[in-house]
Amino acid sequence: MSHEKKALFIIFGGTGDLAKRKLYPSLFRLFRKGSINKHFAVIGTARREWSDDYFREVVTDSIQSLKPSQQELADFISHFYYQSHNVNDTEEYKILGNLANELDSTYELEGNRLFYLAMAPRFFGTISKHIKSEKIMTEHGFSRLVIEKPFGTDFETAQQLNSEIAAVFNEDQIFRIDHYLGKEMIQNISAVRFGNNIFESLWNHRYIDNVQITLAEDLGVEERGGYYDQSGALKDMVQNHILQVVALLAMEPPTLFSEEAIRTEKITALKAIRVYNDQEVKENFVRGQYVAGKTADTNYKEEPGVDENSQTETFVAGKLMIDNFRWAGVPFYIRTGKRLSEKGTRINIVFKSTPINVFREADTSHKDLPDNILTIYIQPTEGFSLTLNGKEVGDGFNIDPVKLNYRHSQENLDNSPEAYEKLLLDCLKGDATNFTHWDEVANSWKIVDTVRETWDKETTDIPTYPAGSMGPHCAFDLLEKDNRQWVWEPDSWDK
Ligand SMILES: NC(=O)C1=CN([C@@H]2O[C@H](COP(=O)(O)OP(=O)(O)OC[C@H]3O[C@@H](n4cnc5c(N)ncnc54)[C@H](OP(=O)(O)O)[C@@H]3O)[C@@H](O)[C@H]2O)C=CC1
Numbered sequence: 452m453s454h455e456k457k458a459l460f461i462i463f464g465g466t467g468d469l470a471k472r473k474l475y476p477s478l479f480r481l482f483r484k485g486s487i488n489k490h491f492a493v494i495g496t497a498r499r500e501w502s503d504d505y506f507r508e509v510v511t512d513s514i515q516s517l518k519p520s521q522q523e524l525a526d527f528i529s530h531f532y533y534q535s536h537n538v539n540d541t542e543e544y545k546i547l548g549n550l551a552n553e554l555d556s557t558y559e560l561e562g563n564r565l566f567y568l569a570m571a572p573r574f575f576g577t578i579s580k581h582i583k584s585e586k587i588m589t590e591h592g593f594s595r596l597v598i599e600k601p602f603g604t605d606f607e608t609a610q611q612l613n614s615e616i617a618a619v620f621n622e623d624q625i626f627r628i629d630h631y632l633g634k635e636m637i638q639n640i641s642a643v644r645f646g647n648n649i650f651e652s653l654w655n656h657r658y659i660d661n662v663q664i665t666l667a668e669d670l671g672v673e674e675r676g677g678y679y680d681q682s683g684a685l686k687d688m689v690q691n692h693i694l695q696v697v698a699l700l701a702m703e704p705p706t707l708f709s710e711e712a713i714r715t716e717k718i719t720a721l722k723a724i725r726v727y728n729d730q731e732v733k734e735n736f737v738r739g740q741y742v743a744g745k746t747a748d749t750n751y752k753e754e755p756g757v758d759e760n761s762q763t764e765t766f767v768a769g770k771l772m773i774d775n776f777r778w779a780g781v782p783f784y785i786r787t788g789k790r791l792s793e794k795g796t797r798i799n800i801v802f803k804s805t806p807i808n809v810f811r812e813a814d815t816s817h818k819d820l821p822d823n824i825l826t827i828y829i830q831p832t833e834g835f836s837l838t839l840n841g842k843e844v845g846d847g848f849n850i851d852p853v854k855l856n857y858r859h860s861q862e863n864l865d866n867s868p869e870a871y872e873k874l875l876l877d878c879l880k881g882d883a884t885n886f887t888h889w890d891e892v893a894n895s896w897k898i899v900d901t902v903r904e905t906w907d908k909e910t911t912d913i914p915t916y917p918a919g920s921m922g923p924h925c926a927f928d929l930l931e932k933d934n935r936q937w938v939w940e941p942d943s944w945d946k
């Protein structure tokens with residue numbers, strides 16, 4: 452049976468960075484695999500006055516790294532059409548609707564439409580409203596809305612945005628993208644937890660001492676200074692990606708690996724994360740801003756688009772507490788930042804020590820036994836490691852911590868679908884497991900809003916850290932005051 456999906460993709464913001472860097476290459480990968488084939492069409496739309504031919508040249512450039520054959524390329528780009536359109540102009544939606552109907556009939560798309568809003572969120576409400584009022588949604592086939600982050604700038608604006616969208620689309624038609632949920636090793640969290648009794652039976656406060664999540668980036672804000680300076684690391688990374696990872700790590704086992712069961716458990720986990728008051732925010736969250744250092748000679752404040760007096764954080768670290776039976780007393784330490792020493796996304800599960808150290812006299816070098824740590828490597832390498840204590844070979848009885856290490860091979864990585872490709876295919880299938888439900892977004896905002904509000908009242912200058920370090924001192928102090936430290940080694944796996 453053919454696994455071809457039939458659909459019209461209408462990409463709002465079709466001339467933008469996201470469309471070129473992520474969406475067109477992902478569509479090409481789906482085309483190459485046959486997930487979309489004869490029965491699909493793409494309308495790119497934005498204000499620029501492009502022709503179909505020019506649009507097809509842009510799409511061609513965007514997929515060069517995938518080395519399409521001439522035949523593949525010609526077939527693929529023949530499905531692309533461009534319509535110049537200002538989303539604030541009601542009349543222009545009529546032209547868009549006519550083109551959509553025409554393509555529906557030419558490519559026999561059965562009324563299936565996927566509206567991808569690759570644009571600033573301030574436009575989401577007006578686009579949704581016009582999609583309905585100008586009858587661009589069909590009455591047969593599916594109509595799905597894919598929206599990008601940021602979903603609002605706080606709980607209130609997110610709620611407003613949600614009600615504008617919900618006036619047109621039902622929750623099951625809305626696909627809120629969080630590209631971390633499309634990453635192979637983020638999806639693997641559930642496999643590790645629920646596929647291995649050795650872990651699931653230990654996955655609680657009795658055996659886990661603390662959990663650490665690091666999303667480190669070596670790059671700075673690049674060309675996105677204007678956006679980033681309004682957002683900062685807390686809203687850019689914690690409200691969405693990090694809290695989604697926390698939810699996957701902390702949730703109760705679903706009764707079945709289904710969209711509904713997983714979503715229910717994730718929402719319950721997010722609701723159990725403690726919402727801090729002012730004083731608790733000060734004790735449990737720290738931030739920083741990069742300045743020139745060994746990997747860059749520019750201060751954040753001098754980046755294009757950034758205010759020269761900016762107090763925006765490019766780094767945040769925090770301690771989350773989850774108030775339920777499973778996680779009572781177990782801190783979830785999180786941190787993320789730009790211009791850190793390397794690009795590295797890791798989860799470390801640090802297990803509790805044995806009740807007593809029976810080797811304390813035999814091996815004086817290990818008066819405290821090294822921790823057992825399960826590390827999940829998300830990127831750049833993908834895999835797991837588990838540190839175990841064994842006996843050093845030879846006389847005497849010294850403890851030798853060994854690391855069981857596994858990484859996906861380069862071949863596996865090359866063949867594995869990119870996050871956006873997976874998520875687009877999920878949208879075509881109508882599977883929202885790896886998308887964020889409104890209740891998840893709402894709870895995440897409630898958690899970060901109190902942090903932001905406390906920081907907004909601060910009168911002292913934001914702490915700084917040099918580019919190429921792992922963040923400001925206060926991020927290390929945060930764990931030291933709990934007698935713990937960040938687990939971090941350069942990701943030097945040899946393939
Ligand atoms: N780029 C990335 O890596 C990521 C982006 N995102 C999110 O994706 C969205 C898009 O980001 P990105 O592609 O970087 O942004 P860009 O600024 O590159 O693109 C914005 C697009 O919107 C179009 N546009 C702007 N105003 C109008 C208008 N009035 N009518 C019609 N089209 C308009 C622009 O085209 P024109 O000027 O021709 O009208 C352009 O195609 C944002 O929400 C961003 O936060 C999320 C994660 C990563």
Ligand SMILES: O=C1O[C@H](COP(=O)(O)O)[C@@H](O)[C@H](O)[C@H]1O
Pocket residue numbers: 668687688796
């Ligand atoms: O959503 C975002 O994510 C990227 C980091 O994504 P990754 O897949 O490269 O880890 C981040 O650079 C960007 O600021 C943020 O908006």
